[in-house]
Amino acid sequence: MLVGDLGSHTTCRKMVRGKIQMRRIENATSRQVTFSKRRNGLLKKAYELSVLCDAEVALIIFSQKGKLYEFSSSNMQKTIDKYRGCVKEDQRSDQDIEKYVQELKLEAINMANTIEFLEASQRKLLGQDLGSSSLEELQQIDSQLERSLTNVRARKTQLFKEEIERLRAKEMLLLEENARLSQKCGLESWHAPAKRKEIGSCSQSTQSSEVETGLFIGLPETRVLEYRRF
CATH class of the missing domain: 3.40.1810.10 (Transcription factor, MADS-box)
Known part of the structure; x- marks a missing residue:
């Protein structure tokens, strides 16, 4: 019963107060x-x-x-001074951020202009969009192309020289290798003539012995004549 009365009283209070409008x-x-x-x-x-x-x-x-x-x-005054200091720092930070953003925007605009200028210059160097170019601009483009061509030729010549030096070094290595192989082959061929010489001397001695030991039929005078004939 007591709980019921308390609940009814609370409900009545809520119904009386209601929702307050913020105005x-x-x-x-x-x-x-x-x-x-x-x-x-x-x-x-x-x-x-x-x-x-x-x-x-x-x-x-x-x-x-x-x-x-x-x-x-x-202390109220110290707290107020502290608050003012924080507000100034926040304002300074906001100003710094705004200034940095403005600098970035300006840098982006400058970069975009630079890119546009470089693209236009590239097109002109390729021989495009020359209708709006003045005589002075055409002369500058011609001079720039001449300088570029000179640099390209110089670089090409340098590369040729480096390639020639590389080939010469390779040639020297091949010559040294060839000499080494020739020397090695010469030592092996030196033993072969010696063997052939020994075989030749043996055959000559054999032939001479055959001549000396040949058989003749007849008188001794005929044998002498035969020797003289040979």
Whole structure:
């Protein structure tokens, strides 16, 4: 029974209060009462926040008639000075960011103009879009092409010289390798003539012995004549 009465009382209070609309209270008396209640509640919350959380809290309230109400957990003037310093730093940071953004935008514009100029110059060097070029611009393009052609030819000549030097070095290596192989082959061929010489001497001695030991039929005088004939 007690619980029921309590629930009914709470429901009635909610129905009576309802939802407060966030707008200016037109009735002056109700507005003053609301200001007093909420002002005291706000000051109490500020005090509780400073004590519970060890925070530096400063609260300033001006009524509609200009009356001042304030709360400070330490010193109001020091807190205000600290606040001004933080605001200046934030403003300075915002200004620095804005300045940096402006510099980036300007740099982007300059880069875009540079790219456009380079593309136009490239097209002219390729012989395109020359109708709007003056005689002086054409002479400058011609001079630039001549310088570029000279640089290309010089680079080409340098590459040719480097290639020739590389081929000469390779030729020297091949000649040295050829001489080494020829020397090696010469040592092997030196033994072959010696063997052939020995075989030749043996055959000659054999032939001479055959001549000397040949058989003749007849008188000794005939044999002498035969020797003389040979």
